[in-house]
Amino acid sequence: MTTVHAVDIIRVLPEAVLTGFAILVMILDPFIPANHKTLLAWLSLAGVVAAEAALLRTSFSPGTAFGGSVSADSFSFYFIFLFLLIAALTVLGSMDYLERDNINRGEFYALVLLATVGACFMAASTELIMVFIGLEISSISTYILAGFRRHDTKSNEASLKYFLLGSFATAFFLYGIAFVYGVTGTTRLVTLSQQGLQIVGSAQGTGGAHQVLSVYHPVGDPGLMSVAMTLLFVGLAFKVSTVPFQVWTPDVYQGAPAPVAGFLSVGPKAAAFAVLLRVFLGGFALRRMDFSMVWIASAVLTMSLGNLAALWQSNAKRLLAYSAIAHAGYVLVGISAAAVGDVAEGTSAVLFYLLAYSLMNLGAFVLIAHLAGAGERRSDVEDYVGLAYKKPGVAACLTVLLLSLAGLPTTAGFLGKFYVFRAAIHSHLIGLTVVAVLNSVVSVYYYLRLVVVMYMREGDTETSTAAVPWPLRAALAVSVVGIFYLGLFPNVFFSLAGQAASPLP
Numbered sequence: 001m002t003t004v005h006a007v008d009i010i011r012v013l014p015e016a017v018l019t020g021f022a023i024l025v026m027i028l029d030p031f032i033p034a035n036h037k038t039l040l041a042w043l044s045l046a047g048v049v050a051a052e053a054a055l056l057r058t059s060f061s062p063g064t065a066f067g068g069s070v071s072a073d074s075f076s077f078y079f080i081f082l083f084l085l086i087a088a089l090t091v092l093g094s095m096d097y098l099e100r101d102n103i104n105r106g107e108f109y110a111l112v113l114l115a116t117v118g119a120c121f122m123a124a125s126t127e128l129i130m131v132f133i134g135l136e137i138s139s140i141s142t143y144i145l146a147g148f149r150r151h152d153t154k155s156n157e158a159s160l161k162y163f164l165l166g167s168f169a170t171a172f173f174l175y176g177i178a179f180v181y182g183v184t185g186t187t188r189l190v191t192l193s194q195q196g197l198q199i200v201g202s203a204q205g206t207g208g209a210h211q212v213l214s215v216y217h218p219v220g221d222p223g224l225m226s227v228a229m230t231l232l233f234v235g236l237a238f239k240v241s242t243v244p245f246q247v248w249t250p251d252v253y254q255g256a257p258a259p260v261a262g263f264l265s266v267g268p269k270a271a272a273f274a275v276l277l278r279v280f281l282g283g284f285a286l287r288r289m290d291f292s293m294v295w296i297a298s299a300v301l302t303m304s305l306g307n308l309a310a311l312w313q314s315n316a317k318r319l320l321a322y323s324a325i326a327h328a329g330y331v332l333v334g335i336s337a338a339a340v341g342d343v344a345e346g347t348s349a350v351l352f353y354l355l356a357y358s359l360m361n362l363g364a365f366v367l368i369a370h371l372a373g374a375g376e377r378r379s380d381v382e383d384y385v386g387l388a389y390k391k392p393g394v395a396a397c398l399t400v401l402l403l404s405l406a407g408l409p410t411t412a413g414f415l416g417k418f419y420v421f422r423a424a425i426h427s428h429l430i431g432l433t434v435v436a437v438l439n440s441v442v443s444v445y446y447y448l449r450l451v452v453v454m455y456m457r458e459g460d461t462e463t464s465t466a467a468v469p470w471p472l473r474a475a476l477a478v479s480v481v482g483i484f485y486l487g488l489f490p491n492v493f494f495s496l497a498g499q500a501a502s503p504l505p
Contacts, residue, residue: 004066011065011072013054014080015120018087021047022113029106037104041095041471044109048088048116055080068188069127078351078500079123079274086267086358087116092475093366094259100374101257103149112263115141119271123278128177128187131275135173135239138268139166146256146264152375158255165238165248173235179228189283222290229284229291239272240328243301250309253321258376261317262365265324266358273331273354277347281338288339295336296432303329303439310446316368316379319446320361323405326443327357333429333436334420341427347501349419352494356412356486360404363479367398370472373464383462387454390461394468395454397476404483406447407440412486419494 009016025040025047032039055077064071090112098104118138125131143166147159181187237245253261281288306326313319331350338346371387371394372379388395404411417440424433468476486493 008065076124123274154255169238176231192283258369299332337423337427351497353416356416371463385459
């Protein structure tokens with residue numbers, strides 16, 4: 001029986017704070033009048049701020065908690081900060097949307113907080129069963145969020161598709177855990193990373209440094225371990241929308257409320273990538289080369305299908321859905337580089353990319369939610385004709401977000417791709433880098449297509465001309481300022497990403 005100590009609670013304090021505020025929101029919801037439900041949004045935002053303060057406190061007490069099942073290290077700190085940022089932007093970007101569509105209910109904000117709790121545990125867990133628990137907390141919350149417009153058939157369809165396919169993916173992940181335990185006798189990532197590593201001696205290195213000599217002997221049947229790794233990958237590939245597990249993405253993103261689609265495209269996806277990094281580059285570090293071709297093939301297919309399919313989209317939300325698939329492919333380029341080359345360089349590039357991608361993609365979705373109007377009836381690309389002449393500030397903001405997604409210089413998207421491609425070149429993945437660069441060039445076309453419609457087509461825009469509410473302005477300001485800050489002054493956050501990558505072997 002494991003004794004719970006005070007330090008264990010401190011090391012999961014951000015998750016505990018978020019959970020407490022989510023419960024408080026649900027308790028207070030019945031007592032808040034319908035026309036004052038926005039108070040619950042501000043309470044949720046206060047919970048996110050309190051969780052950020054708790055994260056700062058946790059950073060002074062790094063280590064493992066609950067018998068080594070959860071790790072409070074720089075890797076988890078980076079991702080928890082990212083998840084809290086995503087939650088705050090989602091809440092700010094949803095307030096006006098929920099009021100406008102008459103679905104402003106407290107459970108929305110509680111579900112966002114609980115989905116964030118699950119994502120935090122996914123990033124912090126160093127034991128596969130705990131990863132599964134975090135995955136389920138996040139998944140169940142997002143299944144409900146996808147169908148939050150309960151009187152809309154498309155929203156119901158999105159929720160059902162997401163639930164059914166997500167359940168199958170979860171089953172694959174659970175089978176993978178069972179195979180890992182059956183072959184190795186453990187589900188702890190630290191133990192997995194050390195199995196088969198035998199110390200055989202020591203020697204004096206250059207400059208008199210003492211070096212430990214070791215040799216690796218595979219533990220368990222290699223074939224069964226390959227099956228286990230494949231099953232785990234399939235379960236997580238669904239969450240990050242990699243080919244061929246991306247089929248749900250366009251329909252779910254189009255049918256779900258636009259702020260929810262933005263949240264799905266960055267929050268659960270970043271959490272799944274955190275698990276991929278910790279499991280495959282940490283727990284299976286000694287076997288990472290065995291899986292390298294899977295990463296490379298998946299990256300090529302995901303980038304190519306996402307970008308080519310986006311070229312033909314006439315709906316802005318579906319366009320961003322295929323764009324999200326393509327960006328998952330770029331992240332896989334960084335993981336491929338980490339798998340075959342320098343783990344720290346590839347991982348830090350991935351972490352920086354995820355931060356940049358979260359800012360620009362979530363900002364684009366919440367802005368499109370505002371422009372689509374009540375019921376999201378105006379979300380086709382053609383509806384944006386002449387938007388720059390009716391709402392020049394909004395058009396300028398959307399242009400910045402799209403150009404960053406395309407990867408143009410001075411934006412966060414450019415440096416995110418630069419760091420990922422550089423890591424791939426340093427790992428001698430020249431062919432993969434060439435494919436990634438060509439895909440990035442292709443993506444410029446469909447992003448600029450929307451810009452051209454806003455600025456260079458005559459006509460009256462069909463999008464909403466309502467004033468942008470100030471909570472949404474705050475969310476967009478954070479996104480746009482963050483995009484330019486990361487694009488012009490990346491050193492601070494890239495250094496943090498490098499520190500976050502250090503716990504991995």
